[in-house]
Amino acid sequence: MDARRCIGSGMCVLTADEVFDQDADGRAVVLRPEPPAATRDAVRAAVELCPAAAIGLSTDR
């Protein structure tokens, strides 16, 4: 997650609230850098829905 790109839309939190939250300034924070498999679809959707392209998902692990 690139906080410099984040515009605080909150889409990631709405889509995957187990993995993302927003700080006091509205910027996204990652709660779980290595999200469990059960959240993978939600995280993938959050990546696709982020209007600022601020989130990436590594599938190498």
Ligand code: SF4
């Ligand atoms: S969806 Fe993207 S722009 Fe919106 S809060 Fe999350 S990281 Fe930031």
